[in-house]
Amino acid sequence: MTFAGWLQAIVFFLIILAITKPLGTYMAKVFGGERTFLAPVVRPLERLIYRLCGVREDEEMTWHAYALSMLAFSAISFFYLYVLLRTQKWLPLNPQHFDNMSPDLAWNTAISFTTNTNWQFYSGESAMSYLSQMAGLAWHNFVSAAVGIAIAVAVVRGVVRTSVKTLGNFWVDLTRCSLYILLPISIVVGLYLVSSGVPQNFHAYQTVVSPEGFRQTITGGPMASQEVIKELGTNGGGFVNANSASPNENPSPLSNLVEMLLIFSLGAGLTYMYGKMVKDTRQGWAIFTAMAILFFAGFAVAYQAEAAGNPIVHAMGVSGGNMEGKECRFGVSASALFATVTTDTSCGAVNSMLDSFMPLGGLVPLVDMQLGETVFGGAGSGLYGMIVFVVLTVFIAGLMVGRTPEYLGKKIEHREVQFAILAALVTPVLCLVPTAVAAIVPAGLATLNNGGPHGFSEILYAFTSTNANNGSAFAGLGPNLFYNVLTGTNMMFGRFAVAIPALALAGALAGKKSVAESAGTFTTYSPIFVALLIGVIVIVGALTFLPADALGPIVEHLLVLQGKTF
Amino acid sequence: MLRYLGTSLRMTIVSVILLGIIYPFAMTGLAQLVFPWQANGSFVTVNGKVAGSSIVGQLWTKPQYFQGRPSAAGKGYDPTSTGGTNYGATSKKLIDSIQARIALLEKQNPHAPGPPPIDLVTSSASGIDPDISPDDAYWEAPRVAAARHLPLSRVQGLIAAHVRGRTFGFLGEPRVNVLELNLALDRLR
Numbered sequence: 144m145t146f147a148g149w150l151q152a153i154v155f156f157l158i159i160l161a162i163t164k165p166l167g168t169y170m171a172k173v174f175g176g177e178r179t180f181l182a183p184v185v186r187p188l189e190r191l192i193y194r195l196c197g198v199r200e201d202e203e204m205t206w207h208a209y210a211l212s213m214l215a216f217s218a219i220s221f222f223y224l225y226v227l228l229r230t231q232k233w234l235p236l237n238p239q240h241f242d243n244m245s246p247d248l249a250w251n252t253a254i255s256f257t258t259n260t261n262w263q264f265y266s267g268e269s270a271m272s273y274l275s276q277m278a279g280l281a282w283h284n285f286v287s288a289a290v291g292i293a294i295a296v297a298v299v300r301g302v303v304r305t306s307v308k309t310l311g312n313f314w315v316d317l318t319r320c321s322l323y324i325l326l327p328i329s330i331v332v333g334l335y336l337v338s339s340g341v342p343q344n345f346h347a348y349q350t351v352v353s354p355e356g357f358r359q360t361i362t363g364g365p366m367a368s369q370e371v372i373k374e375l376g377t378n379g380g381g382f383v384n385a386n387s388a389s390p391n392e393n394p395s396p397l398s399n400l401v402e403m404l405l406i407f408s409l410g411a412g413l414t415y416m417y418g419k420m421v422k423d424t425r426q427g428w429a430i431f432t433a434m435a436i437l438f439f440a441g442f443a444v445a446y447q448a449e450a451a452g453n454p455i456v457h458a459m460g461v462s463g464g465n466m467e468g469k470e471c472r473f474g475v476s477a478s479a480l481f482a483t484v485t486t487d488t489s490c491g492a493v494n495s496m497l498d499s500f501m502p503l504g505g506l507v508p509l510v511d512m513q514l515g516e517t518v519f520g521g522a523g524s525g526l527y528g529m530i531v532f533v534v535l536t537v538f539i540a541g542l543m544v545g546r547t548p549e550y551l552g553k554k555i556e557h558r559e560v561q562f563a564i565l566a567a568l569v570t571p572v573l574c575l576v577p578t579a580v581a582a583i584v585p586a587g588l589a590t591l592n593n594g595g596p597h598g599f600s601e602i603l604y605a606f607t608s609t610n611a612n613n614g615s616a617f618a619g620l621g622p623n624l625f626y627n628v629l630t631g632t633n634m635m636f637g638r639f640a641v642a643i644p645a646l647a648l649a650g651a652l653a654g655k656k657s658v659a660e661s662a663g664t665f666t667t668y669s670p671i672f673v674a675l676l677i678g679v680i681v682i683v684g685a686l687t688f689l690p691a692d693a694l695g696p697i698v699e700h701l702l703v704l705q706g707k708t709f
Numbered sequence: 710m711l712r713y714l715g716t717s718l719r720m721t722i723v724s725v726i727l728l729g730i731i732y733p734f735a736m737t738g739l740a741q742l743v744f745p746w747q748a749n750g751s752f753v754t755v756n757g758k759v760a761g762s763s764i765v766g767q768l769w770t771k772p773q774y775f776q777g778r779p780s781a782a783g784k785g786y787d788p789t790s791t792g793g794t795n796y797g798a799t800s801k802k803l804i805d806s807i808q809a810r811i812a813l814l815e816k817q818n819p820h821a822p823g824p825p826p827i828d829l830v831t832s833s834a835s836g837i838d839p840d841i842s843p844d845d846a847y848w849e850a851p852r853v854a855a856a857r858h859l860p861l862s863r864v865q866g867l868i869a870a871h872v873r874g875r876t877f878g879f880l881g882e883p884r885v886n887v888l889e890l891n892l893a894l895d896r897l898r
């Protein structure tokens with residue numbers, strides 16, 4: 144480990160800390176329906192969209208209506224992408240004449256983008272037309288992120304509001320998120336990415352010949368406009384197969400920093416927005432603190448493991464950190480940092496190949512996702528996941544002192560706890576059951592890239608990632624019908640089986656009366672609460688997943704120390 | 710439910726037009742106006758002919774050129790098939806390929822100082838890594854100098870002039886762009 148390597152992580156975090164308040168304040172304005180400085184330009188466009196779509200801006204929705212709108216929109220957007228991928232051969236902007244995608248792969252990809260997962264069984268540069276990229280994938284990057292944030296906002300409203308049945312208007316939240324937050328940031332930062340070297344064109348691929356006579360096909364496409372929203376919306380599906388490891392998507396150490404900032408920014412901003420909306424910013428900072436501690440713990444382990452390097456390689460006389468599957472311009476530190484950032488959130492973009500990480504280095508992204516991506520979270524899904532954990536924590540704290548638990552003036556009763564437990568149980572069940580199945584059926588073992596415990600890690604990682612809607616991969620695992628179908632189903636349940644209980648929880652909370660704070664009220668912004676919250680997250684995660692992790696990365700770590708290969 | 714589906718359909722059409730069509734075209738227009746060189750692929754030309762993209766690595770095999778890192782992209786440095794080996798730390802294939810790579814490099818570089826640096830024996834993540842570390846370049850320098858009949862110090866000086874340090878002193882790692890270094894070598898003649 145080097146000083147510069149740590150400084151990189153610390154400066155990154157300080158920038159996040161600095162933008163959390165202004166961004167959160169702005170987001171609170173956007174979702175509070177207030178006028179923002181962009182209104183002169185954006186407001187007319189916003190009105191036009193409502194008129195074209197028949198949306199009544201002032202209409203309020205119950206949690207049922209909110210959830211149904213969300214499901215209907217997800218269904219239509221899934222169907223649209225599926226059709227686009229199945230017909231791209233006959234559509235414009237396909238200079239490489241790529242064929243239509245196979246049904247199972249198109250199905251997998253369409254679910255993947257609808258659920259904000261962006262699991263990459265497809266290879267962008269050799270299978271996707273420019274139209275599929277920009278009007279399919281990049282469009283999904285916008286709206287699936289906006290859907291996630293809308294759900295988070297609705298959940299927060301449930302916490303804030305008292306004695307009402309409604310959580311806001313899904314269409315308005317979706318539109319305002321896209322127009323006031325995602326689009327403006329994408330335009331500005333997208334242009335920066337172009338300046339750093341990310342291509343933005345519609346050229347056909349071009350063949351060039353090096354001075355030595357090496358012929359090479361250089362790819363093109365509208366990459367920068369997609370790259371920026373891929374990170375900002377914590378989507379993570381690459382324009383090209385190598386994702387943000389490709390110098391086309393991520394050309395320099397500075398672009399790398401900017402992309403990591405994009406990934407964390409909205410999740411961090413949401414914590415402040417939350418504090419602002421519940422009229423007590425300490426509540427938001429308490430959540431932020433818990434997230435920050437989990438973030439640094441993950442980075443420290445991953446960085447240490449990767450910097451230490453592979454003892455089997457060292458035995459051959461070559462020293463240094465683990466550079467297999469990493470880029471020279473990033474090195475060990477920026478790669479470990481990116482891996483932590485991308486799995487703390489539901490992003491899943493990668494700037495290095497996680498499959499080639501050291502066993503403990505690869506364990507960090509795995510555990511991050513198993514903790515529910517609550518660390519700054521995905522676009523929205525992190526915050527509502529965290530609120531679920533907060534409710535559980537308050538409940539457990541209440542049990543410990545023998546009082547009816549309450550959170551922000553709301554009594555937490557059996558209905559709320561049921562929904563919270565439901566949301567918290569979905570992840571382990573959907574992750575571990577298919578992993579166990581895949582580990583014993585031939586189709587599950589057919590496309591592994593590694594033997595021994597690392598092969599098992601590839602399977603475990605695939606189902607953890609798709610279920611958590613992350614999309615990063617131990618990418619050696621190849622697609623086949625078995626994985627296309629199973630991971631597709633898994634992504635669908637991973638998204639909606641958490642979002643719907645979270646909305647139901649919000650609906651239940653919104654209907655409650657507010658009770659006055661008393662001397663016995665458990666403060667939910669104190670260091671004790673933060674410690675308890677971290678404890679609940681880690682214990683729930685550790686108890687559920689430790690046995691599986693022990694069979695994969697942990698056994699592998701012990702074997703690599705003994706110099707065993709498979 | 711029908712009402713929700715109807716609104717969804719309209720919202721899909723409207724937002725695809727705005728975010729999926731107008732936005733990327735507008736960005737392309739802006740990019741082509743402000744940063745045309747980068748937007749078109751950062752091509753480097755030599756004598757009027759495109760020699761490559763400065764951000765995309767090439768496969769170099771001749772002794773008089775600096776070599777890049779091992780590549781798992783297609784048959785090597787194929788931008789239409791990017792990616793890494795995805796071999797884990799205990800993979801026999803990984804260990805065997807590193808061993809073979811060390812043997813090959815030591816044969817090609819008899820006068821190199823010590824064993825090869827880690828970057829030269831491990832595959833990059835993208836398979837089109839345009840850079841090598843300064844250590845790699847200095848390690849290869851004796852071979853390049855011998856093949857070009859140049860004094861070693863001249864080649865080392867050229868490397869030093871092409872090292873890019875960490876951005877702001879702490880971002881990323883120091884590196885040398887292989888294409889730029891090799892083109893500079895050709896210009897020495």
